[in-house]
Amino acid sequence: MAVALTAKDADDWTYRGEGAVNLVLAYAGNSAEFVGKVLRIPKVSTNGSHLENGHSALTPHECLLWKDTADLTSAPTREIAEQLYVQHVMRPLLGSEHVDAGMRILVSKEFLVAIEKKVLSQRPSWRVKAAKVNPLCDSVLLISDHSVFLHGTLKGEFSLCVEIKPKCGFLPTSKFIAEGNAIKRSVTRFKMHQALKLHDRMISEISEYDPLDMFSGSRERIHRAIKALYNTPQNNFRVFLNGSLIFGGLGGGTKSTNYMVGQDFEDALKHVIMAEDGMRTEKLLELITEALFRSGLLDRLLEVQKLDAIDIEGVIHAYHDIVSQPCLVCRKMDADEFTNRYATLHSMPMEESLKIVRDYLIAATAKDLSMMLSFQPQQRGDVDSPNGALFLKSTNQSFDLKMVETEPWLEIKASNQEMRDSNESILL
DSSP states (O other): OOOEEOGGGGGGEEEEEEOSSEEEEEEOSOOTTTTTEEEEEEEEETTOSSOOOSOSOOOHHHHHHTTTOHHHHTOSSHHHHHHHHIIIIIHHHHOGGGBOOOEEEEEOHHHHHHHHHHHGGGSOHHHHHHEEEOTTOSEEEEEEOTTSOHHHHHTTOOOEEEEEOOOOOSOOOOTTSOGGGGGGGTSOHHHHHHHHHHHTTSOSSOOOOOHHHHTSSOHHHHHHHHHHHHHSOTTTEEEEETTEEEESOSSSOOOOOOHHHHHHHHHHTTTTOOSOTTTHHHHHHHHHHHHHHHHOHHHHHHHHHTTOOSHHHHHHHHHHHHTTOOOTTGGGSOHHHHHHHTHHHHTSOHHHHHHHHHHHHHHHHHHSOEEEEEEEEOOTTOOOOSSEEEEETTTTEEEEEEEEEEOTTTTOOOOHHHHHHHHHSTTO
16 A cells, blocks of 8 residues: 555546445546556545544454454454455455455545545535545555456547446345235335335436346346346446446436437447447347346356345344344244244354354345446457457447456444344335
């Protein structure tokens, strides 16, 4: 972490977007050290009573939870622990070729304050209201900009990157789900979140997308899922041309794709997708479908998501045993109900309780990450590509292809309030 960014460096970084946890900035300067890179800068709630500076290491309970990952528990700061979580926990599960752990670089408080001011007008208003750049961080994550092929950009070639948030791809079947929450067995987590967001006016309409289609293993259903994401992208589907956003929202939801938006997107694809006017968008959706269907990445991601085997309504009991606190759920039920439903969870050995909570947090990470699929048309005479290749028969084109999963570091910690909030969130 020898590099340190100061206030004057803020001019070289541009707003790319944001999620719930981080701002993403792309490099627009001339330093070879940063060309083809993006920064992920942590945010902090505007309503928080204090700011997190990242200097505290893991708590004793967190160390107990992750004790089998020695590098993680011995990390001097939480920021470093989060990066090690990606490297040692998520990367082996999802594949090293698909996960970029990045590196941390030092930043000054003045740099962070300058960035906050610079991007303020570009951020969605509801994001601004909810969170701001955390000015107390002394380091941020630097990773490759997976929206571009660096070698192609330097040669003036065109490339497309599609960012997808696939969400949770299965319905829980846990016997610990209360009858009052039985809807979780038949309605996806995504659709329930959509209803909640519509109620809270965070979106103006329900998305057509169904994660069960995306994770079905069927080429036809995956294509249906991609078309639904295109029709109602919200913040779950974005497309970049040479690193510049050409479709979807910067940091929040967008409305349904109308004729004008669709036409502009169709025109923007003309240098990459060799098809007749009016057909380029459809061919791109076909290309995305083929890449996902052939890669097996969705199957691997679903396998990790399913580490959540007993749902939060079962996990919460194991959690309370780990932290040696009275179980808030069991306290509200009579003795017979406790014996019939939850007694087995509270009689498990500590190692089993730890595994249940650890697997739940890993699964939660897999449910909330993004996939980035980058395509670059191969030119005639190209030598073997260092990336994978995909042939699209309908346009008679071959594409270099790389697929990366981003933001796989969100669920390292398990505080009492977080687990309680997860259990008490209505139906979610």
